[in-house]
Amino acid sequence: MLEARSIAEAHLYLEIQVCQTCNLRWDGVRHALRTLEDRPVAVYSLSCSSCGARDQLEFLMPREPLPPGPLGGNEPSKIMDPGEFHAASDVYFALARDAVEQANPGNREKVATLLRRSIYALAEVPKFIPPSEDRVPPELIVSEIGRASYQRNPDRFVRDRIEYEIQDLLNLMQRYLPDAGPVN
Numbered sequence: 815m816l817e818a819r820s821i822a823e824a825h826l827y828l829e830i831q832v833c834q835t836c837n838l839r840w841d842g843v844r845h846a847l848r849t850l851e852d853r854p855v856a857v858y859s860l861s862c863s864s865c866g867a868r869d870q871l872e873f874l875m876p877r878e879p880l881p882p883g884p885l886g887g888n889e890p891s892k893i894m895d896p897g898e899f900h901a902a903s904d905v906y907f908a909l910a911r912d913a914v915e916q917a918n919p920g921n922r923e924k925v926a927t928l929l930r931r932s933i934y935a936l937a938e939v940p941k942f943i944p945p946s947e948d949r950v951p952p953e954l955i956v957s958e959i960g961r962a963s964y965q966r967n968p969d970r971f972v973r974d975r976i977e978y979e980i981q982d983l984l985n986l987m988q989r990y991l992p993d994a995g996p997v998n
Protein backbone atom coordinates (compact mmCIF):
# COMPACT_ATOMS: atom_id res chain seq x y z
CA MET A 815 0.00 0.00 0.00
CA LEU A 816 1.11 3.56 -0.66
CA GLU A 817 2.14 5.50 2.42
CA ALA A 818 1.41 9.22 2.45
CA ARG A 819 2.75 11.66 5.02
CA SER A 820 -0.31 13.92 4.73
CA ILE A 821 -3.61 14.27 2.87
CA ALA A 822 -1.97 17.07 0.87
CA GLU A 823 0.70 14.64 -0.32
CA ALA A 824 -1.91 12.02 -1.26
CA HIS A 825 -3.77 14.69 -3.25
CA LEU A 826 -0.62 15.80 -5.04
CA TYR A 827 0.16 12.18 -5.89
CA LEU A 828 -3.36 11.78 -7.30
CA GLU A 829 -2.99 14.91 -9.39
CA ILE A 830 -0.11 13.44 -11.36
CA GLN A 831 -1.73 10.05 -12.02
CA VAL A 832 -3.32 9.46 -15.40
CA CYS A 833 -5.67 6.94 -16.93
CA GLN A 834 -3.45 4.34 -18.66
CA THR A 835 -5.67 4.30 -21.75
CA CYS A 836 -6.18 8.01 -22.38
CA ASN A 837 -3.12 9.42 -20.62
CA LEU A 838 -5.46 12.02 -19.10
CA ARG A 839 -5.85 12.93 -15.45
CA TRP A 840 -8.53 11.03 -13.55
CA ASP A 841 -11.45 13.42 -13.54
CA GLY A 842 -13.72 11.54 -11.17
CA VAL A 843 -12.40 11.18 -7.63
CA ARG A 844 -14.35 9.89 -4.66
CA HIS A 845 -12.81 9.79 -1.21
CA ALA A 846 -13.50 7.43 1.67
CA LEU A 847 -11.72 6.56 4.89
CA ARG A 848 -11.09 3.22 6.55
CA THR A 849 -8.70 2.03 9.21
CA LEU A 850 -6.01 -0.61 9.19
CA GLU A 851 -5.19 -1.69 12.72
CA ASP A 852 -4.87 1.74 14.32
CA ARG A 853 -3.85 3.66 11.19
CA PRO A 854 -6.24 5.62 8.99
CA VAL A 855 -6.33 4.64 5.31
CA ALA A 856 -7.52 7.15 2.72
CA VAL A 857 -9.26 5.40 -0.17
CA TYR A 858 -9.70 7.17 -3.51
CA SER A 859 -11.97 5.74 -6.19
CA LEU A 860 -10.92 7.14 -9.54
CA SER A 861 -12.73 7.21 -12.85
CA CYS A 862 -11.97 8.51 -16.32
CA SER A 863 -14.90 10.13 -18.10
CA SER A 864 -13.26 9.68 -21.53
CA CYS A 865 -13.03 5.87 -21.53
CA GLY A 866 -14.89 4.84 -18.38
CA ALA A 867 -11.83 3.24 -16.76
CA ARG A 868 -11.80 2.95 -12.99
CA ASP A 869 -9.08 2.51 -10.44
CA GLN A 870 -8.67 2.67 -6.70
CA LEU A 871 -5.74 3.93 -4.68
CA GLU A 872 -5.24 3.48 -0.96
CA PHE A 873 -2.88 5.50 1.19
CA LEU A 874 -1.80 4.50 4.66
CA MET A 875 -1.87 7.75 6.65
CA PRO A 876 0.03 8.79 9.79
CA ARG A 877 -1.72 8.31 13.13
CA GLU A 878 -1.23 11.99 13.94
CA PRO A 879 -2.22 14.24 11.04
CA LEU A 880 0.22 16.98 10.04
CA PRO A 881 -1.00 20.55 10.45
CA PRO A 882 -2.16 21.98 7.12
CA GLY A 883 0.56 23.34 4.87
CA PRO A 884 3.72 21.33 4.30
CA LEU A 885 3.43 17.99 2.48
CA GLY A 886 5.49 16.14 5.07
CA GLY A 887 7.97 16.39 7.93
CA ASN A 888 11.74 16.10 7.57
CA GLU A 889 11.68 12.63 5.99
CA PRO A 890 11.45 12.42 2.20
CA SER A 891 8.36 11.12 0.46
CA LYS A 892 7.88 7.40 -0.05
CA ILE A 893 5.53 7.83 -3.01
CA MET A 894 6.93 10.66 -5.13
CA ASP A 895 10.45 11.33 -6.34
CA PRO A 896 12.28 14.68 -6.16
CA GLY A 897 11.79 15.35 -9.87
CA GLU A 898 8.02 14.98 -9.51
CA PHE A 899 8.01 17.52 -6.68
CA HIS A 900 10.03 19.89 -8.83
CA ALA A 901 7.63 19.46 -11.73
CA ALA A 902 4.63 19.99 -9.44
CA SER A 903 6.17 23.15 -8.03
CA ASP A 904 6.65 24.49 -11.57
CA VAL A 905 3.05 23.69 -12.51
CA TYR A 906 1.71 25.54 -9.45
CA PHE A 907 3.97 28.49 -10.21
CA ALA A 908 2.75 28.62 -13.84
CA LEU A 909 -0.88 28.51 -12.63
CA ALA A 910 -0.15 31.34 -10.18
CA ARG A 911 1.41 33.41 -12.98
CA ASP A 912 -1.64 32.79 -15.19
CA ALA A 913 -3.94 33.88 -12.36
CA VAL A 914 -1.87 37.05 -11.84
CA GLU A 915 -2.07 37.84 -15.55
CA GLN A 916 -5.85 37.63 -15.45
CA ALA A 917 -5.58 40.60 -13.07
CA ASN A 918 -8.84 39.78 -11.33
CA PRO A 919 -8.71 41.16 -7.77
CA GLY A 920 -10.73 38.13 -6.60
CA ASN A 921 -7.79 35.97 -7.68
CA ARG A 922 -5.51 37.13 -4.89
CA GLU A 923 -6.33 34.28 -2.53
CA LYS A 924 -6.06 31.81 -5.40
CA VAL A 925 -2.62 33.18 -6.31
CA ALA A 926 -1.52 32.93 -2.68
CA THR A 927 -2.71 29.31 -2.47
CA LEU A 928 -0.93 28.36 -5.69
CA LEU A 929 2.31 30.05 -4.63
CA ARG A 930 2.16 28.30 -1.25
CA ARG A 931 1.71 24.96 -3.00
CA SER A 932 4.61 25.74 -5.30
CA ILE A 933 6.80 26.48 -2.27
CA TYR A 934 5.70 23.39 -0.35
CA ALA A 935 6.37 21.14 -3.34
CA LEU A 936 9.82 22.65 -3.89
CA ALA A 937 10.62 22.32 -0.18
CA GLU A 938 10.29 18.52 -0.60
CA VAL A 939 13.23 18.31 -3.02
CA PRO A 940 16.15 18.93 -0.60
CA LYS A 941 14.79 16.28 1.79
CA PHE A 942 16.18 13.73 -0.68
CA ILE A 943 19.73 15.13 -0.52
CA PRO A 944 22.02 13.02 1.71
CA PRO A 945 23.60 15.19 4.46
CA SER A 946 27.10 14.80 3.04
CA GLU A 947 26.10 15.82 -0.49
CA ASP A 948 25.08 19.07 -2.13
CA ARG A 949 22.57 17.82 -4.69
CA VAL A 950 19.87 15.21 -5.30
CA PRO A 951 21.47 11.94 -6.43
CA PRO A 952 20.06 11.43 -9.95
CA GLU A 953 19.34 7.75 -9.28
CA LEU A 954 16.61 8.80 -6.84
CA ILE A 955 14.64 10.28 -9.74
CA VAL A 956 12.81 7.30 -11.21
CA SER A 957 9.54 8.57 -12.69
CA GLU A 958 9.05 9.77 -16.24
CA ILE A 959 7.87 13.21 -15.08
CA GLY A 960 10.77 13.41 -12.66
CA ARG A 961 13.41 12.43 -15.24
CA ALA A 962 12.06 15.00 -17.68
CA SER A 963 12.25 17.69 -15.02
CA TYR A 964 15.81 16.67 -14.10
CA GLN A 965 16.99 16.58 -17.71
CA ARG A 966 15.63 20.07 -18.38
CA ASN A 967 17.98 21.49 -15.77
CA PRO A 968 20.00 19.28 -13.37
CA ASP A 969 21.35 22.41 -11.63
CA ARG A 970 17.91 22.98 -10.13
CA PHE A 971 18.48 19.90 -7.95
CA VAL A 972 21.45 21.45 -6.13
CA ARG A 973 20.66 22.35 -2.51
CA ASP A 974 21.80 26.01 -2.73
CA ARG A 975 19.83 26.56 -5.91
CA ILE A 976 16.66 25.06 -4.40
CA GLU A 977 16.99 27.25 -1.31
CA TYR A 978 17.49 30.29 -3.54
CA GLU A 979 14.38 29.44 -5.56
CA ILE A 980 12.30 28.95 -2.40
CA GLN A 981 13.47 32.32 -1.07
CA ASP A 982 12.60 33.88 -4.41
CA LEU A 983 9.06 32.51 -4.20
CA LEU A 984 8.71 33.70 -0.59
CA ASN A 985 9.87 37.17 -1.62
CA LEU A 986 7.41 37.17 -4.49
CA MET A 987 4.59 36.31 -2.11
CA GLN A 988 5.61 39.01 0.30
CA ARG A 989 5.85 41.62 -2.44
CA TYR A 990 2.55 40.90 -4.16
CA LEU A 991 0.51 39.45 -1.33
CA PRO A 992 1.80 41.05 1.88
CA ASP A 993 -1.45 40.21 3.67
CA ALA A 994 -1.57 36.54 2.59
CA GLY A 995 -0.20 35.19 5.87
CA PRO A 996 3.05 33.39 6.52
CA VAL A 997 4.19 30.18 4.86
CA ASN A 998 5.06 27.76 7.67
Ligand SMILES: [Zn+2]
Nearest residue numbers: 833836862865
Ligand atom coordinates in the same frame (compact mmCIF):
# COMPACT_ATOMS: atom_id res chain seq x y z
ZN1 LIG B 1 -9.42 6.94 -19.85
